[in-house]
Amino acid sequence: MAIYVSGSLAFDRIMTFGGNLQDHVLMDKLHMLSVSFMVDSMDERRGGCAGNIAYTLALLGEKPIVVSAAGRDFTGYAAAWEKLGLSLEGIRRDSDVFTALCYITTDQNNNQITGFYPGAMSQPATYTFPNLDPAKDWAIVSPGSVDDMRRLPGFFREKGVRYIFDPGQQLPVLSGDDLCDAIRGSYACVTNDYELGMVCKKTGKSEEELVAMTGWLVTTLGGDGQRIRNAQGVDVHVPAIPCDGVKDPTGAGDSHRAGLLKGLVCGLEMPEAAKLGAVSACYAIEQLGTQEHHFSKDEFRKRYERKVQRRRLPPAAETGRSRWGSGQQDASAAQGTKRMLGAATR
Numbered sequence: 001m002a003i004y005v006s007g008s009l010a011f012d013r014i015m016t017f018g019g020n021l022q023d024h025v026l027m028d029k030l031h032m033l034s035v036s037f038m039v040d041s042m043d044e045r046r047g048g049c050a051g052n053i054a055y056t057l058a059l060l061g062e063k064p065i066v067v068s069a070a071g072r073d074f075t076g077y078a079a080a081w082e083k084l085g086l087s088l089e090g091i092r093r094d095s096d097v098f099t100a101l102c103y104i105t106t107d108q109n110n111n112q113i114t115g116f117y118p119g120a121m122s123q124p125a126t127y128t129f130p131n132l133d134p135a136k137d138w139a140i141v142s143p144g145s146v147d148d149m150r151r152l153p154g155f156f157r158e159k160g161v162r163y164i165f166d167p168g169q170q171l172p173v174l175s176g177d178d179l180c181d182a183i184r185g186s187y188a189c190v191t192n193d194y195e196l197g198m199v200c201k202k203t204g205k206s207e208e209e210l211v212a213m214t215g216w217l218v219t220t221l222g223g224d225g226q227r228i229r230n231a232q233g234v235d236v237h238v239p240a241i242p243c244d245g246v247k248d249p250t251g252a253g254d255s256h257r258a259g260l261l262k263g264l265v266c267g268l269e270m271p272e273a274a275k276l277g278a279v280s281a282c283y284a285i286e287q288l289g290t291q292e293h294h295f296s297k298d299e300f301r302k303r304y305e306r307k308v309q310r311r312r313l314p315p316a317a318e319t320g321r322s323r324w325g326s327g328q329q330d331a332s333a334a335q336g337t338k339r340m341l342g343a344a345t346r
Contacts, residue, residue: 002131003057003064003261004161006152007050007142008121009077009091010100012290015039017107039105045289046077048100048121049142049168052254053261055291056280058084060262060300065090067127067152068144071099071120090127094120124148134160138265140257141182143168150174153182162187162264165214166257171195176203180213188216188270190257216270220256222249226278228271238274241307243282251290256281279304 018040025035046055054064063085069092070077077099078088100121105113124147139161141152149170156163165186167174174182180203183189189210191199196219200207211217212231219227226238259280263273279300283293295303 007144010048056258255284
C-alpha cells in the first residue's frame with residue numbers, strides 16, 4: 001500500500017517587523033510606491049502543501065511518496081526528510097532553478113506582505129508510478145504545479161486509484177472545467193468554506209451538484225469544525241478539537257489532510273477519519289511553522305482518546321442506527337479507530 005502526495009515543496013522565509021506596515025505607506029503616493037523595512041528577525045522553514053502533508057503522515061507512521069519538483073537548494077530539506085525515513089523517489093530535482101520560495105513579512109498587527117517565487121513548482125513532476133496498486137493505494141492532489149493538478153486526477157481516475165482533490169491556493173489559476181474534471185470521480189473533495197464558495201462560483205455548480213460529483217465533500221470550518229456530505233444523504237458535523245494554545249494556523253489544513261488520510265488508509269469511514277484530521281490539525285496550530293510540530297504515535301492516540309472519545313457517544317451508538325450507515329457499520333468504524341490507534345503504540 002502506498003500513499004501518493006502531489007503538491008508543492010517550498011521554503012518559507014518569515015520576517016517580523018516590529019512596527020505597523022501601514023505607518024510607512026503614504027496613501028497619496030500609492031501610484032509610485034517604494035518602501036523598505038528593517039525587520040527584527042528572519043527564519044527559514046520547510047513548507048509546501050505536499051511537504052507539510054507528508055511530514056505529518058510520517059509522524060503518524062506512514063511513508064508517503066511525494067510527487068513534486070524541487071530545485072538546487074533542496075539538499076537540506078532532503079536531509080531532514082531522510083531522517084524521517086521519507087522517500088525522495090517521486091521528487092523531480094532541477095539544478096537550474098530554486099525550490100519554490102515564499103517571503104512573508106508580518107508586522108505587530110499581523111498585517112502581511114508576501115512574495116511568492118514558484119521556481120521548480122512551475123514544472124510538472126516526472127514520476128511514473130511504477131508500483132501502482134489500485135486496490136490498495138491512495139492519493140491526494142494538493143496545491144502545487146498547475147500541470148500536475150490538471151493531469152493527475154484523470155490519471156488516478158483512469159487507473160482506479162482513490163484520490164482526494166484539494167485545490168486550495170491554486171483555485172485562482174484553475175478554470176471551472178479544470179475543477180469539474182478533477183472533482184468528478186474523486187473519492188473526496190476537501191476545501192475550507194471560502195474555497196468551496198470559489199469552487200461553486202468558478203464551476204457554476206451548486207454545493208448539492210458538487211456532492212453528486214464526488215464520493216465525499218469535506219468542508220473545513222476553522223474553529224467550527226467540519227461538514228461531511230455525500231450523495232447518499234450523509235450530512236454530519238465533526239466538531240473542532242480544542243487546542244492547547246494557538247500560535248499559527250498556517251499549515252493546519254495540510255496537517256488535517258494527513259490525519260484524514262491516515263484514517264482512510266486504516267479503513268475508517270470519512271466521518272471517523274475526519275476526527276483524526278481534526279486532532280492532527282491541532283498540532284500544527286500550536287507551533288510556529290508548518291513542519292515544526294512533533295508527536296509520537298502514542299501521544300497522538302492519547303490526545304485522540306482525551307479530546308474525541310470523551311464526548312458523549314453519537315446517537316448511532318445508542319440507537320443502533322447512524323446518519324451515515326447502520327449500527328453495525330458504526331461499531332466497525334469504532335473498532336477500526338481503536339485498532340489503528342492501538343497499533344500506533346507498537
